[in-house]
Amino acid sequence: MMAKSIKLHTLQLGVCYYPEHWSEELWKEDFERMREMNISAIRIGEFAWALFEPEEGVFEFELFDRALNAAHRYSLQVIMGTPTATPPAWLTHNYPEVLNAAADGTLYRHGMRRHYNYNSPKYREFCAIITREMAEHFKDHPAIIGWQLDNEFNCETNVFYAEADHVAFREWAKRKYGTLDALNRAWGTVVWSQTYTEWEQIHLPRPTVADSPNPHLALDEKRFISDSVIEFARIQADILREVAPNHWITTNGLFGHLDSHALTDELLDFFSYDSYPQFSTIFPSADENSLLDRKWSLNLSATRDISPNFCIMEQQAGPGGWVNRIDMPSPRPGQMRLWTYQSVLHGADLVLYFRWRTATVGTEIYWHGLNDYHNRPNRRVHEAEQVGREFAKIGDMIAGTTYKANIAILRDYDNEWDGEFDVWHGPLTARSTNAWFKRLQYRHIPVDYVSLSAIGADVAKLLRYQVLVYPHAAILSEETAALLKTYVERGGKLIFGARTGYKNIHGHCRMQPFPGPVAELCGITVEDFTLIKGTVKAPALRWTTSTGASQEAFAEAFNDILQVEDPTVEVLAEYASDYYAGRPALTRRKHGSGEAWYYGAAFSDQAVDNLLNLLALSSPISAWLQAPQQVEVGIREADDGSEHVFLLNYGADSALIGVKEDYTDLLGASIAEGSLELPAYGVAILVKSSASD
Structure with missing residues (x-):
């Protein structure tokens, strides 16, 4: 299936707005100012269930009718949210079975958000009712262009232990396995006398001694939660398709225990993401050379894999925080604009800032929007105004173009979910993915982050890349192995890391050599x-080839000691110390027109650098552009092959870019004598001069 994208002819700017929070006297001024800033879209409604249905069966839409009419008078397009992330108090009070619960059965009570469970029949019933009532009421309003389902599925919590969830899990397991014998085999219940003899004995993981449930059950738990989200979302999506077929449907987020690819393929028109890059900066890092907010580009790459062109439903627009947790400082001058173009580079064609004005009440009174409480202009508003002017100038050139990369890091949901519980492979993946992403960033080599879940058996999707890195695929099915073999046969270079292929799809360790x-x-x-x-130290690597192995590197976190089985295998590096000194650590085997590499450790920055040298990978812009490490370089390519080269300076000081004079900056900076100076947190978009004339 082709990936689903938002389809726009120009970049569009928007903002999240809550008309119920403000006096109607402010709406006119707010909407006027938005249009002056080239803001053309607003999102509303996602937390307003108590207003839409103040008591059971009583529906009141008048306030939002007036807000929609006012927005339409100013030519603002509206994204309407279904309000199911925040059930009203009358619902949770009268029907406590809709509430989510902790593993010990304690209910999560009213007073927060996302405190419901997906599998409560009563909650599904009420969600269907409010969705249908809203769809019927708003389907013909000319301001509405689309719907957001719920808000941030699996945010706040991504585990569910209400009684309805245990019941639904039992039925899910029956559908999946058919018989208890099949389930017992899949879960390996012969160990520790866990064998189930009645379906009523089946539950989601519950508190155990040492807090250690059956690992195969724990893996299926995540699969079940993902399926539950999709089933829950389907109720709303089906109603909207039926009642409001002219509106598109999306949802926002990128949270745990949810196959967002399947969700999008089955239910949505495109995927949306909420981008808060400062989350990457507020936690201390032992790495002095951390990517910080630039690392957020990895999240945006994951979003792009779901929808090549997508919507940012919430773009960070100020300092963020709740009263009792999350405290992020103010973006420095220029950073808000920088982060906006970070989203655009990676595929966003519609960007909505969160939020228009900072809330004066509630948990999020410190989650600042464009406007402060006083509603006077500030530097964040001025930056948004600048972005609005730039979108108006360049938007039709950028919208619809797609990110271009020749290397991809592979991921998959099964290993991510299994790795949450399995300390023997789970921690390796993030470590190695970060090392690859960082070194590719610093070398200005664009990279995609690709889920094998979206590939199926389509090897053509993999052959778009010269190199694939699959860091630690502990769970590796025979079907996926065959797909990867075909990729290599047809010319691809594939790199595995330690702990590859030793588990089957149920998480069982195979009785065959790794x-x-x-x-x-x-x-x-x-x-x-x-x-x-602990006391076991990472051995150094001794390179058996001098080509490209220029840095000392250590085999970190886990060591597979390799045995060469095929005489055509080349040993590129050996372990240099410990009882396995001299044994292979990095190998390469040619197969068909391609190559399969195996590295018996987690990837470090230094190891990745050496591998990139051995692979002879270079930046696609190296022949005509030189940029310092602090600048992210990426390319959005049009259907006709023309390229827009983004330069994003994440540094607190200016960056000097060397560039040939036949390029120009769409955002207006001058290229003098082959150089361009990007200010702190500055942005440039370069095109060939002939393309911009």
């Missing part, structure tokens, strides 16, 4: 292995 179904492809087996932890 790396299981790709052992033959790689031409090696794993003879021995060890965690690198």
Whole structure:
């Protein structure tokens, strides 16, 4: 299936707005100012259930009718949210079975948001009613262009232990396995006398001694939660398709225990994301060379994999925080604009700031929007005005173009979910993904972040990339192994890391030499292995080739000691110390027109640098542009092959860019004598001069 994208002819700017929070006397001025700023879209309604249905079966839409009419008078397009993330007090009081619960059964009470469970029949019933009532009432309003389902599925919590969830899990397991014998085999219940003899014995993980549930049950729990979200969302999506077929449907987020690819493919017109890059800066990092807010581009890459062109439903517009948690400082001058273009570079064609004005009451009184409480102009408003002017100038050139990359880091939901519980492979993936992403960023090599869940058996989607990195695919099915083998046969270069292929789809360890179904492809087996932890130190790597191995590197976190099984295998590096000194650590085997690489450790920055040298990968702009490490370089490409090269300076000081004179900056900076100076947090978009004339 083709990935679903938002379809716009120009970049559009929007803002989240809550008419119920403000006096109607403010609406006119607010909407006038928005239009002056080139804001053309607002999102409303996602938290207003208590206003839409103040008591059971009584529906009142007048306030939002007036808000929609006012917005329409100023040519503002409206995204309407279904309000199911915040059930009203009458609902949770009268029907407590709709509430979510902790693993010990304690109910999460009214007073927050997202305190419901997806599987309550009563909650599904009420959600269907409010969705249908809203759809019927608003379907013909000329201001509305689309709907957002709920808000941030699985935010705040991504586990659910209400009684309705246990019941639904039992039915899910019946559908999945058919018989208890099949379930017992899949969950390995022969261990510790866990065998189930009646379906009523089946529950989601509950508190256990040492807080250690059956790992195969824990993996299925995540699959069940994802399916529950999709079933819950389907109720609303089906009603909206039926009643308001001329409106598009999306939802926002990128949270745990949800297959967002399946959600989008089955229910949405495109995916939306909420971008708060400052989350990457507020936690201390042992890495002095951390990417900080630039690392948020990895999240945006994951979003782009779902929808190549997408919507940012919430773009950070100020300092963020709740009264009792989350406290982020103010973006520095220029950073808000920088983060906006970070989203645009990675595929956003519609960007809505969160929010128009900072709330004066409630939990989010410190989650600042464009406007402060006093409603006077401030520097954030001025930055948004600048972005609005720039979108008006360049928007039709950028919208619809797509991010261009020749290398991809592979991921998949099964390993992510299994790795949450499994400390023998889970921590490796984030470590290695970060190392690859950082070194590619610093070398100005654009990279995609690709979920194999969206690939299916379509090898053509993989062959778009010269190189694929699949860091630690502990769970690796025979079908996926066959797909990857075909990719290599047809010319691709594929790089595996330690702990590859030793588990099947149920999380069982295979009774065959590691790396299981790709052992033959790689031409090696794993003879021995060890965690690198505590007093066990990471050995250095001794490179058996001088080509490109310019940095000292250590084999970190886990070591697979490799045994060469195929005489055509090249050993590119060996372990230099410990009892396995001299044994292979990095191998390469040619297969068909391509190559399969196996690295027996977690990837470090230095190891990735050496691998990039061995692969002879270089930046696509290296022949005509030189930029310092603090600048992110990315390319959005049009259907005709023309390119827009984004330069984003994440540094607190200016950056000097060397560039040939036949390029110009769409945002107006001059290129003098082959150089362009980007100010702190500055942005440039370069095109060939002939393309901009």
